[in-house]
Amino acid sequence: MTASRPAERPAPGDEPDVLAAARGLLGAVLHGHGVSVRLTEVEAYAGPDDPASHAYRRTPRSETMFGPAGRLYLYRSYGIHLCANVVTGEPEEGQAVLLRAGEVVAGHDLARARRGGVDDVRLARGPGNLCSALGLVPADLGADLEQDPPPRLEPGTPVDPARVLSGPRVGVSLAADRPWRFWLAGEPTVSAYRRSPRAAAPGSASDPVSRR
DNA sequence: ACGATGATGCACT
DNA sequence: GTGCATCATCGTT
Numbered sequence: 001m002t003a004s005r006p007a008e009r010p011a012p013g014d015e016p017d018v019l020a021a022a023r024g025l026l027g028a029v030l031h032g033h034g035v036s037v038r039l040t041e042v043e044a045y046a047g048p049d050d051p052a053s054h055a056y057r058r059t060p061r062s063e064t065m066f067g068p069a070g071r072l073y074l075y076r077s078y079g080i081h082l083c084a085n086v087v088t089g090e091p092e093e094g095q096a097v098l099l100r101a102g103e104v105v106a107g108h109d110l111a112r113a114r115r116g117g118v119d120d121v122r123l124a125r126g127p128g129n130l131c132s133a134l135g136l137v138p139a140d141l142g143a144d145l146e147q148d149p150p151p152r153l154e155p156g157t158p159v160d161p162a163r164v165l166s167g168p169r170v171g172v173s174l175a176a177d178r179p180w181r182f183w184l185a186g187e188p189t190v191s192a193y194r195r196s197p198r199a200a201a202p203g204s205a206s207d208p209v210s211r212r
Numbered sequence: 213a214c215g216a217t218g219a220t221g222c223a224c225t
Numbered sequence: 226g227t228g229c230a231t232c233a234t235c236g237t238t
Contacts, residue, residue, distance in 0.1 A: 171219055
């Protein structure tokens with residue numbers, strides 16, 4: 001072996017761009033089909049260096065993640081639910097932010113109808129429920145969120161950084177300790193944390209890249 | 213062609 | 226807290 005440097009591991013302060021992008025999406029408003037949601041909880045997914053990301057391997061499904069920023073990446077979870085991401089970073093990087101939860105700020109009646117009359121704070125709690133409330137459909141895959149017709153993303157007023165909390169991503173079995181989930185403190189719309197049963201024990205060194 | 217696996221949600225104890 | 230429906234996707238055969 002050569003006298004080269006050790007394997008790269010992100011140094012503190014050298015975090016992937018997608019983390020800042022994720023924090024920046026908190027408070028933004030996503031206008032769906034007749035319903036608008038202010039984002040309160042998101043998760044960052046990096047490219048081929050993130051084992052939990054759909055972009056860990058480039059496949060037909062994840063192709064949108066390798067495209068330009070500001071596009072909508074939709075995927076089907078458990079064969080049933082749609083989940084929405086905003087592509088960030090440069091093309092080929094494969095970075096995106098999963099939209100996990102939000103507060104309905106417009107179109108309440110339509111959102112309630114779509115969600116079967118659950119309590120308002122649950123209208124867009126959880127990535128599948130958020131898509132359902134917004135009325136997103138598979139045809140919205142790849143939509144340019146900066147263009148006029150919905151779905152469209154409206155930058156929110158900046159949030160107080162002290163209100164942004166972080167923790168591990170929900171339900172991922174790999175890189176399960178990376179604290180790449182971000183949410184706004186005190187928001188009742190934020191979903192509950194649930195660790196994947198397949199994830200290594202918290203803090204385990206057997207997890208590919210455990211913590212930062 | 214086949215089997216395993218979920219970036220979930222909801223019912224249930 | 227736990228169990229599981231349900232099916233697109235992807236790696237393997």
